[in-house]
Amino acid sequence: MTKRVVLADDMTLFRQLLAQYLTGAGYHVVGQAEDGKSLRDMVSALHPDLAVVDIRMPPAGRLEGLETAVWLRARHPGVAVLLLSEYLEAAHLATLVGGQATGVGYLLKNRVSDKDFLAAVERVAGGGCAVDPEVVSLMLATRRRDGSADLTPREREVLALMAEGWSNQAIADRLHLTPKTVETHIRSIFQSLGLATEAEHHRRVLAVLTYLRST
Amino acid sequence: MDSARRGDGGWTPLLVVLLAAVGVVIGAVAVTLKVADGSHPWSDTVLSGLSGSLFLLAGVVTHLRRPGNRTGLLMMVVGVAFFAEDLQLSTDPAVFSAGLLFVHASTPAIVHLVLAFPHGRLPTTAARVLTATTYAVVYGYTALRVLTYDSTDFHRPENLLLAADRPDLLATATDVLDAVGVLIAAGVVLTLVRRFRAADPGLRAALAPVLLIAFIGGIAALAGSAVGGRHSLYPVLAPVYRVAFCAWPLAFLAGALWTRPRRAVIADLLIAAGRPDATGGLRDTLAVALRDPSLRLGRWRPDAGGFVDDRGALVSAGTVLRDREGRPLGALSRTEVPWEDVRTAEAVAALAALVLDNERLAVEARERLAEVRASRARLVSAADDERRRVERDLHDGAQQQLVVLALMLRMARHRFDELPERDPVLADRLDQCAARLDEALAALRELAHGIHPAVLTEAGLVPALGALAARSPRPVDVEAADLPDLPAPVAATAYFVAAEAVTNALKHARAETIRVAVRCEPGTLHVSVHDDGVGGADPAGGTGLVGLRDRVGALDGTLEIRGGPAGGTVVHAALPLEER
Structure with missing residues (x-):
């Protein structure tokens, strides 16, 4: 069964290309959001299998992505969340995972071009987890x-x-x-x-x- | 000080010179006439010459020391008048006639002097009335006498001003004068006694010698009159009176110049002015030192266009205090005309000016320092903002482009892998491209991180320090207890201190382990970096450390670089957390 994915990132060019990439890899990208609020609305409406979320989003460009991801995991436990970030922070990982180490991933953003990226996406979407080795x-x-x-x-x-x-x-x-x-x-x-x-x-x-x- | 304000006007020096010249000339004439007259004992001639001269001389000295006080001038007038009385001894009708106008000239002058002493002006209406009455009575009588006195009847030169020979009128006038003279004398004595009793110790010290001499002279004169010229005591009493009169100008001089020793006043002032609250209490300090409760001190306020005291009231510019460039600092205003030593007054004013100037400079320095601090803090803050902006631009621009490019390359590679026939050279090229792109991206991330770590902006100081430690090739131990939310400039400065110290420890000190400790005391954030390297960090050298020092200084913090207790180097920064 094709996994349904939503993407959230204010970097339009990157987001669209990632959508294209994941579509090519057999995912169904059902929605794209530019900020945390629209991501919440989108997930609540569409109930995707996976949300790929950039940690840095408007309005403040700080930790909106993390906060939204935590909210998603609490509110929609069936939605796997893959958090992408320019840098890694162990405290963020603990915040993100909480007590439930399923369907969760935390990767550096530039991992998307790694050959293992799709495998990581698949693991997370399948209820597993993927943590950046750098953590x-x-x-x-x-x-x-x-x-x-x-x-x-x-x-x-x-x-x-x-x-x-x-x-x-x-x-x-x-x-x-x-x-x-x-x-x-x-x-x-x-x-x-x-x-x-x-x-x-x-x-x-x-x-x-x-x-x-x-x- | 303003000399123009101290004197009565620009003509005062001229008046002094004129009085002195007239006094000397008339004095010489009077003594010459007295000697030529032959009817006076030599002791009388010498003493009267001496008395007049002493009044003149003491007047000049008093005036020079107290230019703002008329006592000196009045003393000189007494001297001149005293000599003028002897002009009637001349055998020349013109000089004789003129002398008749001044036969009693010293009396009103002396009354005026005594009643105006030591302030140089008549303090009460009673004193003014008494003085004016004396002048009117004496000169009225003199005028009447000149017009009615036929001197030839007494074998004297001809009275050129004689209008009518009326000895009867003159006799009546003389009786009146004697009676009025007694009343005036009583009035003067009463006034002086009352004033002495009401006077503060300073004024009493000034009045005492004058009154003592007057008392001795007065008793001698009264006793002499009472016993009569033929009594055996008279030859004793008369010289006492004359000598007393001769010593009188010296008593005036002593009284007028009496003041607390200048050094004591200045010493009191210096001690008081050195106290921390000196500027606030400068007026009180001056008032106490000068023993003048009426003293007011105003500070120059350009906005008010004048001098304003502590209570905000305008102060008239008695003595204007100026700084070295002549700009007004403040003003001393006194109800009483100052009768301290003029040098003391000048020293006091100079000291007050110094204190005010000091106070003004301190305020200016504080204001400028605050400005400089604010401007430094703004510079650092602006630089931080700029760094954040550049990092964001890199993130949103070049970094995104490169990530996109890397992703595109990855997609191309996937597509390529699906091709039935794959060119190994192309595959190799694509891999090389991807590897180079990763390197470029890593370099760009490193650059952006160096400019302003995103983790610092987004997650705060402790995660940023963790990231710093993670990037270090050698172990870096980060010790950070619970920290409150830090202001962005403080967090950034703390981070850059740690980053620079860690970099130096790795690069120059060849440290094996490094410990970064951050702890928060109320009001202060402490960041310290210890390493076990070779030490020898030069706090003054290296643009990195100097830049850090400036950065820390801009937040009013301190940066300390020293050798550790067991070798190595300790860099410690203390950053204030509260607004000053």
Whole structure:
């Protein structure tokens, strides 16, 4: 079934091209909004499967996109939200995801031209999640003081790929490890973060968030 | 000070010179006549010559020290009149006749002087009436005498002004004069006693020598008259009176010039003027130092076109205080004509002018400093706005274009991948294009970030510092407790301080770890960056640090760069959060 998508960005040229791109990739772009308010109206009216939202929108050009995304996820839990931004901020990710790590994505805007972008869109639209790998490195870079829940460098790498939404097999391929080794790392990560009892599909993103929050 | 306002007018110096010249000439004539007359003992001649001369001289000195006070002039008039009385000793009919006009000339002058002392003018209506009466009676009697006195009857030169020989009329007039003279003398004594009793200690000190000498002389004269010329005591009493009279001008001089020691006044003033509230209480300070509660101080107010005191009332310009360029600063106005030492008054005025000038300069400096601060803050704020605008333009313009271009390239690549026959060289070219485009985009993002980080505008200081840390190749530890909403200029300045310090630590100090700490005290935001590098940051050197210092200074904050306790460098900025 064709996924229905709305786009929100005040950069018209970019938005239209993205619509074209997603249409070419088999999505049905049912609406385009220029600001948070019209996006809310549009989602409430159209009930799309996915909203791709730029964080910087009128009127103030600050965090309207984030605020709208949070509103959407609270009001329309069935609508997946992919937030695009010029920069990444761990606090924004925590705000966006809240307690529900499903159907949510947070990517740098220039990822749209990455070959993995469509895969990320697909994951998010399918109820999965996609977190920009830079978020993890951002947080790893700033997290120094608290010795607890410290991960090994390899575990961090695995965590970063998990955050991006990759499967165990994909992680194994990328890190040139066996899937079994990856599983061991992931178990260790869950253990360290006290997430042993969570359901698998939640666990992976929650692991990232928990780790980030522990900073 | 305005010398024109101090004196009675431009003609006063001329009058002084004229009086002095006339006094000297008449004095010389009088002494010569007295010696030629032969009927006077030499002691009498010497003492009367001395008395007149002393009145003249003391008058001149008093006038020079108190140009605004007529006491000096009155003393000189007494001296001249005293000498003029002796012109009647001349054997020349013309000089003799003229001398007859001045036989009692010193009496009204002395009454005038005594009643006007020490302020130089007659303070009460009673004093004015008494003085005027004395002049009228004495000169009325003199005129009558000149017209009716046939001097040849007394073996004197011919009275050229004689109208009718009427000894009977003259005798009656003399009786009247004696009676009126007693009344006037009583009036004068009464006035002086009352004034002395009412006087404050300063005035008493001035009046005391004059009254003491007058008292001694008066007692001696009265006693002499009472015992008569033939009594054995008379030769003792007469010299006492003469010597007393001779010492009188000196008593006037002492009284007129008496003042608190100048140094004491100035010292009091200096101490008082040095107090923090000196400018507000300058009037009181001056009034106390000069012991003149009537003193008023006005500050120059161009908008009011005059001098205005603390209560907002206009003050007449008694003594205008000016700065070194001659611009008016203020004015001292006194109800009483000042009778301190003129040098003291000048010093007091100069000191008051200094305090006022200082006060004016302080106000000007404060105003200018406030202007400069405001203008600096505006400059920084304008520069920040400009940076934000440029960043936004880059974001909305070039960055969007490049992202669009990258996306188009990606779409082209997808299309290409779907082709049945793919050219590997073209595929390679497309990949290279995409890679270069990513680099260009990354460079542009870096540029925009350096100009003004979007994260700072959009998310605030702490996320911006987090982003700063994330971009660092070496570990940067950001420690930021709960911060309130910061004003944009403060947040931007704090960010740029941290960014510059981190950059320097990495680039110059080769630091391994860097700690950025931001904490908020009431009213102040503290940003400090510690590194473990080689140190040696020169606070004065480097455009980056100088620029930071200016930036921090524009917000009235302080920037401190010093060696850390365990090596490395500490950069600390304290930024005020409240409007000054």
